[in-house]
Amino acid sequence: MGTQTALGANLRDRASTMFGAIPGETPEIEGNTLTKAKVELGKMLFFEPRLSSSHLISCNTCHNVGTGGHDYLPTSIGHGWQKGPRNAPTVFNAVFNAAQFWDGRAPDLAEQAKGPVQAGVEMSSTPDRVVATLKSMPEYVERFEKAFPDAADPVTFDNMALAIEAFEATLITPHARFDQFIAGDETALDEQEKQGLALFMDKGCAGCHTGVNFGGQSYFPFGLVTRPGGEILPEGDKGRFAVTQTASDEYVFRAAPLRNIELTAPYFHSGAVWSLEEAVSVMGSAQLGTELTDTEVEAIVAFLRTLTGDIPSVDYPHLPVSTAETPKPSDIIRN
Amino acid sequence: MGTQTALGANLRDRASTMFGAIPGETPEIEGNTLTKAKVELGKMLFFEPRLSSSHLISCNTCHNVGTGGHDYLPTSIGHGWQKGPRNAPTVFNAVFNAAQFWDGRAPDLAEQAKGPVQAGVEMSSTPDRVVATLKSMPEYVERFEKAFPDAADPVTFDNMALAIEAFEATLITPHARFDQFIAGDETALDEQEKQGLALFMDKGCAGCHTGVNFGGQSYFPFGLVTRPGGEILPEGDKGRFAVTQTASDEYVFRAAPLRNIELTAPYFHSGAVWSLEEAVSVMGSAQLGTELTDTEVEAIVAFLRTLTGDIPSVDYPHLPVSTAETPKPSDIIRN
Numbered sequence: 001m002g003t004q005t006a007l008g009a010n011l012r013d014r015a016s017t018m019f020g021a022i023p024g025e026t027p028e029i030e031g032n033t034l035t036k037a038k039v040e041l042g043k044m045l046f047f048e049p050r051l052s053s054s055h056l057i058s059c060n061t062c063h064n065v066g067t068g069g070h071d072y073l074p075t076s077i078g079h080g081w082q083k084g085p086r087n088a089p090t091v092f093n094a095v096f097n098a099a100q101f102w103d104g105r106a107p108d109l110a111e112q113a114k115g116p117v118q119a120g121v122e123m124s125s126t127p128d129r130v131v132a133t134l135k136s137m138p139e140y141v142e143r144f145e146k147a148f149p150d151a152a153d154p155v156t157f158d159n160m161a162l163a164i165e166a167f168e169a170t171l172i173t174p175h176a177r178f179d180q181f182i183a184g185d186e187t188a189l190d191e192q193e194k195q196g197l198a199l200f201m202d203k204g205c206a207g208c209h210t211g212v213n214f215g216g217q218s219y220f221p222f223g224l225v226t227r228p229g230g231e232i233l234p235e236g237d238k239g240r241f242a243v244t245q246t247a248s249d250e251y252v253f254r255a256a257p258l259r260n261i262e263l264t265a266p267y268f269h270s271g272a273v274w275s276l277e278e279a280v281s282v283m284g285s286a287q288l289g290t291e292l293t294d295t296e297v298e299a300i301v302a303f304l305r306t307l308t309g310d311i312p313s314v315d316y317p318h319l320p321v322s323t324a325e326t327p328k329p330s331d332i333i334r335n
Numbered sequence: 336m337g338t339q340t341a342l343g344a345n346l347r348d349r350a351s352t353m354f355g356a357i358p359g360e361t362p363e364i365e366g367n368t369l370t371k372a373k374v375e376l377g378k379m380l381f382f383e384p385r386l387s388s389s390h391l392i393s394c395n396t397c398h399n400v401g402t403g404g405h406d407y408l409p410t411s412i413g414h415g416w417q418k419g420p421r422n423a424p425t426v427f428n429a430v431f432n433a434a435q436f437w438d439g440r441a442p443d444l445a446e447q448a449k450g451p452v453q454a455g456v457e458m459s460s461t462p463d464r465v466v467a468t469l470k471s472m473p474e475y476v477e478r479f480e481k482a483f484p485d486a487a488d489p490v491t492f493d494n495m496a497l498a499i500e501a502f503e504a505t506l507i508t509p510h511a512r513f514d515q516f517i518a519g520d521e522t523a524l525d526e527q528e529k530q531g532l533a534l535f536m537d538k539g540c541a542g543c544h545t546g547v548n549f550g551g552q553s554y555f556p557f558g559l560v561t562r563p564g565g566e567i568l569p570e571g572d573k574g575r576f577a578v579t580q581t582a583s584d585e586y587v588f589r590a591a592p593l594r595n596i597e598l599t600a601p602y603f604h605s606g607a608v609w610s611l612e613e614a615v616s617v618m619g620s621a622q623l624g625t626e627l628t629d630t631e632v633e634a635i636v637a638f639l640r641t642l643t644g645d646i647p648s649v650d651y652p653h654l655p656v657s658t659a660e661t662p663k664p665s666d667i668i669r670n
Binding site: 047049050054055056061064065066067068071072073074077080081262263265274275311313314315316317318319321322324326328329 | 382384385389390391396399400401402403406407408409412415416597598600609610646648649650651652653654656657659661663664
């Protein structure tokens with residue numbers, strides 16, 4: 001017991017320094033003051049299917065707050081039943097990521113929110129259509145005025161994105177057992193979970209999956225040591241290379257944030273792996289050049305399951321009624 | 336004023352007898368005792384995308400509680416982006432309809448719930464797949480046991496439907512201004528709205544759109560006097576004829592319930608008409624053989640807008656995590 005307690009305390013200090021806990025309160029966002037009016041508007045927009053040209057798809061379709069902030073799909077289904085190229089990351093705790101998307105092409109959630117709305121394979125709308133849609137409903141106009149009181153023209157595509165970011169900042173999952181452990185509750189993790197945490201740090205996982213989100217902070221080549229097969233790492237998707245056009249960024253992706261990871265199968269940007277055990281094992285060989293034993297994999301997975309926090313409560317918003325001016329749903333498939 | 340008050344009181348008595356108010360409390364359902372455990376389970380199932388084979392579509396996709404209990408589409412988009420043949424009716428107050436679907440082919444909401452889950456163009460699942468999905472998640476098994484404590488095998492397709500019906504029974508919209516009016520608040524309707532109500536009864540609208548839901552009680556030929564064009568009444572959809580195989584049921588449909596009608600454009604089983612004014616006008620000529628004047632149409636529409644009640648509050652449910660046994664999403668298009 002003495003040794004274990006000592007290991008526990010030592011573990012706790014190391015883990016506390018390396019990761020940290022999800023805060024209990026919504027964090028502040030630089031350049032986007034969170035007001036009640038803005039968060040509430042953002043929630044409405046997050047659930048607003050009329051932001052898509054089909055009127056079928058909202059942010060919540062793929063980043064479902066009822067299922068871990070994502071869908072249970074390898075890659076999401078979008079406009080015209082087209083498939084996106086990459087697995088939808090969870091919206092939970094996304095505010096703590098250094099940048100958004102698997103290739104980090106958006107610096108923050110507001111910039112991210114503009115992507116899917118316009119992507120032909122996702123919501124397939126345009127900024128003009130979005131603004132026309134929102135301006136067609138008096139309640140939205142009023143709510144934008146309250147959320148952006150200093151704006152001369154409050155109903156804009158950029159402000160839509162800021163409001164969605166404000167709501168998404170509230171979607172955090174504090175009080176995971178891991179967080180209770182580093183707050184001092186030695187009993188929050190059992191022995192296997194503590195061993196998993198120690199392995200996670202000692203084997204090198206934490207080299208990439210670091211910070212409060214256990215990832216989401218920087219970019220690394222997938223297949224650092226051994227490149228996995230094309231079913232896991234499709235050849236056509238060169239990751240961050242598409243953003244930087246730098247040869248060394250080929251097959252480079254953002255280290256996936258691991259908070260609530262047990263809720264967000266399937267795994268990897270390809271969404272090719274459904275089992276968390278298999279994902280950990282693939283990471284061992286591809287990134288660390290080590291064959292983790294079954295016992296090690298089990299311990300790491302047991303630890304990862306302690307990263308599940310309190311799921312946020314969301315009241316379903318009541319959205320304004322369409323008017324004669326609201327653009328009609330459209331099925332047209334672009335690009 | 337004297338005359339108006341007398342008209343008001345007379346109107347109120349007539350309207351009260353003919354329609355009645357939506358109750359403030361969830362109604363009882365014969366053969367399906369509503370318990371807290373069953374309603375909560377039903378809510379989870381209503382929002383459960385894994386009831387569809389694609390993992391994309393839940394009941395809420397087309398019967399969206401944030402947008403009047405329906406989608407804003409002429410006909411819904413389903414599995415593989417296929418379109419259903421008819422406009423999705425609102426789930427709000429559906430418990431008060433005598434039967435479900437535009438052709439009344441389901442006697443109650445439980446029977447109705449089984450339809451879309453299995454329809455190839457909607458959720459495209461099967462009872463076996465649904466039961467396998469639900470049994471793969473221990474939390475669902477537990478919740479079915481609590482919701483159906485007397486069942487030897489609680490996780491069944493029929494019990495899924497009963498739980499969904501239990502939740503849907505809570506989706507009622509009391510306290511519409513019309514309901515306040517018949518409860519005695521003379522000021523709840525203005526003069527134009529009262530005139531609209533009088534016209535609604537005197538012109539014959541209430542002959543079909545009767546009862547607490549202003550419709551949903553029985554079946555009538557669309558085009559009783561003059562058959563509208565094929566854009567509004569498509570020739571290929573013979574309505575209740577498909578259920579009864581009786582010649583007199585050709586182009587016979589359930590009289591649409593008109594509660595919250597301002598929230599549920601586009602209108603008719605074809606979803607072909609976006610304007611409530613146009614819908615009222617079409618009904619005048621097609622069903623009543625009368626050309627309503629613009630003033631009459633405006634008054635009737637003003638009255639219809641008083642049928643919007645309090646929208647129910649729904650907390651988004653937290654759905655259980657998929658397990659290794661949960662059937663994987665499937666894109667296969669059947670039929």
